Amino acid sequence: MKKSPIIALDFESAEKTFEFLTVFEGDVNVKVGMQLYYKEGPAIIARLKERGFDIFLDLKLHDIPNTVKSAMEVLASLGVNLVNVHAAGGKTMMEAALEGLDKGTPTGIKRPSIIGVTQLTSTDERQVKEEQLIQASLQQSVLHYAKLTKDAGLDGVVCSVQEAAIISEVCGPEFLKVTPGIRLPENDVQDQKRIATPEEARKEGSTHIVVGRAITGASNPRAAYEQINALWKGTDRNG
Numbered sequence: 001m002k003k004s005p006i007i008a009l010d011f012e013s014a015e016k017t018f019e020f021l022t023v024f025e026g027d028v029n030v031k032v033g034m035q036l037y038y039k040e041g042p043a044i045i046a047r048l049k050e051r052g053f054d055i056f057l058d059l060k061l062h063d064i065p066n067t068v069k070s071a072m073e074v075l076a077s078l079g080v081n082l083v084n085v086h087a088a089g090g091k092t093m094m095e096a097a098l099e100g101l102d103k104g105t106p107t108g109i110k111r112p113s114i115i116g117v118t119q120l121t122s123t124d125e126r127q128v129k130e131e132q133l134i135q136a137s138l139q140q141s142v143l144h145y146a147k148l149t150k151d152a153g154l155d156g157v158v159c160s161v162q163e164a165a166i167i168s169e170v171c172g173p174e175f176l177k178v179t180p181g182i183r184l185p186e187n188d189v190q191d192q193k194r195i196a197t198p199e200e201a202r203k204e205g206s207t208h209i210v211v212g213r214a215i216t217g218a219s220n221p222r223a224a225y226e227q228i229n230a231l232w233k234g235t236d237r238n239g
């Protein structure tokens with residue numbers, strides 16, 4: 001995917017999505033999540049591809065290895081750039097996902113990159129301990145899932161900016177660190193727990209940032225995107 005921020009298209013319909021995208025060209029990356037994909041199906045991917053967007057299909061697969069493998073085989077045929085699974089599904093499941101993706105990718109086409117979700121950015125230390133009953137710290141849990149994801153042969157992880165530097169150290173700078181939970185100081189945190197600014201993401205070694213409501217909920221989404229893009233790339237005068 002391009003280095004630009006990945007805009008999370010968390011909209012209820014194709015109509016709302018393309019209304020929002022009227023001010024954007026194909027030079028931006030977009031993310032299609034469960035809400036939009038479940039509503040519109042593969043047709044939304046085809047339409048976004050026609051407009052030239054690089055696409056992260058964020059369906060976070062988590063099931064038994066055979067099911068995930070078959071599902072990935074289908075997703076591979078859509079021609080998106082990036083897909084993901086939950087690392088908590090285990091190493092065998094992630095290997096199966098990769099196998100399905102390889103099998104389903106048409107000859108002569110680059111296979112989509114595949115990353116594992118470590119701990120959601122809406123998860124905090126208390127939930128890891130009390131709800132997941134994990135005795136390790138949140139950071140140790142994220143790092144453990146990152147190593148497992150790398151061992152399974154995947155291309156990277158979804159994590160928060162807070163864990164990006166340690167993951168780079170352990171898994172290498174090329175290992176993708178796709179980081180949601182991006183907020184400007186003036187934005188509401190909403191349901192996220194582990195947030196960071198675009199500058200922090202750049203400094204900590206995120207390879208990609210995912211930004212939803214800070215752009216889609218802004219009064220001028222294009223201006224919000226430009227501001228975030230400049231801060232992320234370090235070209236903002238105050239960044």
Ligand SMILES: O=c1ccn([C@@H]2O[C@H](COP(=O)(O)O)[C@@H](O)[C@H]2O)c(=O)[nH]1
Binds near residue numbers: 008117121122212
């Ligand atoms: O750990 C994760 C994994 C995925 N997401 C997704 O990213 C966007 C973030 O949206 P905001 O509006 O910027 O909070 C959203 O589509 C999530 O499904 C995540 O936030 N955290």
